[in-house]
Amino acid sequence: MVSFLTEAGKRVAARWFTQILLPGLLLAVIAVSGWVLGHAHAFDVDRLASAAERGAGRKPVRLAVEVAVVVVGAGVAGTLARGLGTGVRRFWLRERALLAPRLRRARAVEAAKKRGTEPVAAYLPARPTWLSDRLRLVEVRVRAQYWFSAALAWPRIWLLTSEEFHAPVRNARARFDDACALAGWAVLYLVVGVLWWPAVVVAVVAFVVAWRRARVSLEEFATLVEAAIDVRWRDLAEALGIAVQGESPTPAEGALIDDRLRKGS
Structure with a gap:
């Protein structure tokens, strides 16, 4: 048990370091550089080097405090970016406009x-959005073929499948979440663009990459979900005590499965 908790702690720490602290430090460096350079001297390396030399000449205690502030700020920025990514995900997957x-x-x-x-x-x-429509298609196509709700069937199908299947589904979902987080970073870089215009270019490129990765990962996730229902729907029916005689459920059988999943509501 202790070894398991130790290993889990190491994984959480590594994930925090690579996905929150390091990108946050990069953002902090760019923000400070943008503050020093401004729009008029966007690529003035000599100006940036002079500012760095002045900073290196400060008292060790003051320098240590400033470094600590930057590190804390980087962690806060990383947490904020993940939160913004959650907002981006909800916006991308919204159902109405x-x-x-x-x-x-x-x-x-x-x-x-x-x-x-x-x-x-x-x-x-x-x-x-295309992303929201792709998830909707899973529900529409499953109902058209099997006459029951994919959204209700999926958690039960998940319990009927093995860990060998769970891994690629989790990976696809994790890549989608990471893409949304990248979009959150793009929003922060857009804010830094107020100080230094090249950050706007970085923000645009990051957002385009995030959108592309989100499409690819969500397509994989939706395909795996639909495939699992295709090959396991009969196991689901049997687990619910519903016998299906044909190659696919009839409308009446599908409605019975749907009613059982909805608890008759």
Whole structure:
């Protein structure tokens, strides 16, 4: 038990160091450099070197205090970035918006016409972002095929699958969370851009990379969830005491599974 707690503590410390403290220190260095250089002298290396020499000449106690303040500030910035990442995740996965995704719907319809297929209305974009729509599609497609809710079935399917399957799902979800955290860092760099304009460029690049990583990781996560339901839905039905005779549930059988998952509510 002690060895387990020790190992867990080491992992938490390593994760805190690599994902919070180090990026926070980088942000702090850029913020201080931006404060010294400003917009007018954005790439004046001599100006930055002179400021560094003046700082090195300070009394050791004062210098130690300033370093400690920077380290604490870096930790606070890292925690703030993760919090902003949570806000970004909620924004990306929001279900409603003032304006319907008309442009993405038009593109989807046009792409279906080019393939010579009739677009399925339920599969067309209906939410503000691609990420939110991708999760919605899991629910829509599972209900269309099996007549029960994917959102309700997924926790039970998770209990019926092995750790060998859990690992890639956790990894995909962790990469998505990290992408959202990177977007949070982008917001902080955008704030630093008030002092030093190159930070705005860093913020834009970081946000684009975060969005791309979020799309890739969420696509993998959604695909794994849907695949698990495809191969384990019968095990779920049997665990619930519902016998399904055919290759897939009938509407009545799916409704029975759905009713059991909802506890008859």
